[in-house]
Amino acid sequence: MKRKSVLSWxxxxxxxxxxxxxxxxxxxxxQAQPFSSDFNSIPVGSESGMRCAEFSVETADGGQFRLSxxxxxxxxxxxxxxxxxPCVLELPNFQQLSDTYSEQLSVIALHASLLTEDWLAYLxxxxxxxxxxxxxxxSILTSLGGSMMLPQTVVIDRNGVIVYNKTGSxxxxxxxAIILPLLQK
Amino acid sequence: MxxxxxxKPSNRRLIQLYAALLYNAHVKxxxxxxxxxxxxxxxxxxxxxxxxxxxxxGACPLGALQNALASVHTRAPYYIFGIxxxxxxxxxRTICGFLCPVGLIQELLHNIPTPKLKKSRLTHVLSYxxxxxxxxFVVSIPLYYAARGVAMPAFCKYIxxxxxxxxxxxxxxxxxxxxxxxxxxxxxxxxFVIMVGLATLSVFIYRVFCRFLCPLGAxxxxxxxxxxxxxxxxxxxxxxxxxxxxxxxVDIRSIGDHECIQCxxxxxxxxxxxxxxxxxxxxxx
Numbered sequence: 001m002k003r004k005s006v007l008s009w010x011x012x013x014x015x016x017x018x019x020x021x022x023x024x025x026x027x028x029x030x031q032a033q034p035f036s037s038d039f040n041s042i043p044v045g046s047e048s049g050m051r052c053a054e055f056s057v058e059t060a061d062g063g064q065f066r067l068s069x070x071x072x073x074x075x076x077x078x079x080x081x082x083x084x085x086p087c088v089l090e091l092p093n094f095q096q097l098s099d100t101y102s103e104q105l106s107v108i109a110l111h112a113s114l115l116t117e118d119w120l121a122y123l124x125x126x127x128x129x130x131x132x133x134x135x136x137x138x139s140i141l142t143s144l145g146g147s148m149m150l151p152q153t154v155v156i157d158r159n160g161v162i163v164y165n166k167t168g169s170x171x172x173x174x175x176x177a178i179i180l181p182l183l184q185k
Numbered sequence: 186m187x188x189x190x191x192x193k194p195s196n197r198r199l200i201q202l203y204a205a206l207l208y209n210a211h212v213k214x215x216x217x218x219x220x221x222x223x224x225x226x227x228x229x230x231x232x233x234x235x236x237x238x239x240x241x242x243g244a245c246p247l248g249a250l251q252n253a254l255a256s257v258h259t260r261a262p263y264y265i266f267g268i269x270x271x272x273x274x275x276x277x278r279t280i281c282g283f284l285c286p287v288g289l290i291q292e293l294l295h296n297i298p299t300p301k302l303k304k305s306r307l308t309h310v311l312s313y314x315x316x317x318x319x320x321x322f323v324v325s326i327p328l329y330y331a332a333r334g335v336a337m338p339a340f341c342k343y344i345x346x347x348x349x350x351x352x353x354x355x356x357x358x359x360x361x362x363x364x365x366x367x368x369x370x371x372x373x374x375x376x377f378v379i380m381v382g383l384a385t386l387s388v389f390i391y392r393v394f395c396r397f398l399c400p401l402g403a404x405x406x407x408x409x410x411x412x413x414x415x416x417x418x419x420x421x422x423x424x425x426x427x428x429x430x431x432x433x434x435v436d437i438r439s440i441g442d443h444e445c446i447q448c449x450x451x452x453x454x455x456x457x458x459x460x461x462x463x464x465x466x467x468x469x470x
Binding site: 024 | 203206207210211212213219220221222223225237242334335336337356362364365367368370
């Protein structure tokens, strides 16, 4: 009886050890999909210096925004939500960026997957002219290391490599300072 | 010299500790401040353990249920209903007694020596609140918003203390996530007050969350009489002395009913050895 109990505990502890080893193996945290046309050896990920995973979303005006189509110009992605006060406050900064540098970079605002209201109706109250879309299943935010802490802004250079990926509000001067070096040449 | 034998943890306590470790095996999450997003995360653990805990290797059954109900218009929630039924039919509320980290935390807090609140008719009545929370926050509100195309896991969002402790505090206590602290607002404050309040009450009231508030316990309680595992009374041996009910720390009406968390305290005190774990194939009287 005692031997059976000791054996059960040994097996249980072995199982626990197996699970601990399995889930703590490196590379389990971010599941990202690579670009399909891939001659670039930089890996896809969410940190600066890694390539941003490809995504394609339907924009609020019915168009399609595919990240790979914007290769060759810097791309600024802002994750926001109607329920996030700081996000809403900083959206005009991205409008200003889009207005000032319209020919030189792309800006897109992605609403997070958690909706508390009709975000399209919400947008109708404003006159934003740059693309807005919905990250419906949260996969884009996840691939960029995000987890519903908003706002999160990701800036990608002309080769599709992430140069900035942080949570937190950005004022216009800071935002501009991030993208200026990407425009040179 | 204290009786060292009484310090030895019971088998139930060991199993509770094992389960808590197993559910939170993603140890490196506590160092990196990021949650595990691998394939195991699609599997629900049987007890209450927040999906957003940096250590969590599986999903929370209540969180999964609310999210499944939130997208009920796109996909029928067969998986989570099936898993809950499977857990319920096999384990019933032995999950509460043996496999829930939130239950474990409350029991450990209750060990702090203070005066304790006794069971009463009032506590039995209060135990029905958890069915109300289940109906309103876990089922109705998510369905109401689902009909409007919005995801609203109301129990997770407004109430769950496990989410606040494991998810919010777990993530925010890591310096890697400190920039997120500036985003906290009244919603967090409310949940934090709930969590601290329940932790404090746990010291004086045995398993206050489990007995009065836990919607998961409410669900599993529905399976108490039919589950494979749990306590059962051999009515042939029972002399109706009532020692079992007196020893029971929760608000049962009869041994093994929907309030019973299957801790086995009754089994230990029965002088006729009439209470034991259910055994498959054993003749039930």
